[in-house]
Amino acid sequence: MKVIFTPVLLLLSACVVTDDNNNQGNLPALEGPYLGQEPPSLIPQIFAPGYVATRHRDYSGSFTPDMTEFYFSRRNVDTGKWWLVRFKLENNLWQESVVSPRVGRPTLAPDGNTMHLGSQYMTRTSSGWSTVKSLGKLFDRDDWGIMRLSSSIQGTYIFDDYKNHDVLRISEMKNGQRQSPKLLPSHINSGKWTAHPFIAADGSYLIWDSEKADGFGDKDLYISFRHSDGSWGNAVNLGKTINTKSMEASAYVSPDGKYLFFNRSPLVDTEGEDPEGDIYWVNAQIIDQLKEKSLTPE
Secondary structure (H helix, E strand, O other), X not given: OEEEOOOOOEEEOOOOOOOOOOOOOOOOEEEOOHHHOOOOOOOOEEOOEOOOEOOOEEEEEEEOOOOOEEEEEEEOOOOOOEEEEEEEEEOOEEEEEEEEEOOOOEEEOOOOOEEEEOOEEEEEEOOEEOOOEXXXXXXXXXXXXXXXXXXXXXXXXXXXXXXXXXXXXXXXEEOOEEOOOEEOOOOOOOOOOEEEXXXXXXXXXXXXXXXXXXXXXXXXXXXXXXXXXXXXXXXXXXXXXXXOOOEEEEEEEOOOOOEEEEEEEOOOOOOOOOOOOEEEEEEOHHHHHHHHHHHOOO
């Protein structure tokens, strides 16, 4: 990790009240790719300890396509408040700022110009991000509970729904028209929990978290590759190197395709919130290793 010994700056949006979000003090500033972190092997490592990974609940990270911005959610363990946090590479140093209070589970579209927030979204403007907008009547429904929505270059949306047995739905673009969402197949929508999907930028695979009989404890990460005919391959557990007795969730692959990011939370409190939890990363070669198994017909 490349470091320069100057204080890391915490820049708060004018409308956001300071809330002890990082406690970094005089940690060395960061420079270089991936927030200056040493790339991991096939063994998952905590991402950016002391910077992204703090004593707070850090969750669901993603880079912009040019790899100069990293967004994630942080829940202050003292106040219970959630924030959308950004690290941005400026003058060769990574600077931290709080963008806004969190809305939904933020995910970046492949072009980096849309921030999905469940059934809502923001678009990039010359001065930052727009106000929150609705995706429209196909998604903004009282009877659906969308936590996380992920999109591909082709405009495909895949999202979860906690109000209807924790299922995943897909909505595609055909002839320039947004299609009504439909359920993904039963071999994906199975188990006690199915949530937090990530679709590859090219639409070739889907990763999500679920609690199934073949799991390693709590919620595990699963992957399915898409066939040339548009159908989805087997739901394959990412294995014991990734999944543990703890909860693994909210997968994401960096725009360069090199690293898989996910959350691991060892404890769950009685109110359903995760008081501990960090973002991990691992070499994305694990995806290539699982592809052949996933494409084998059931």
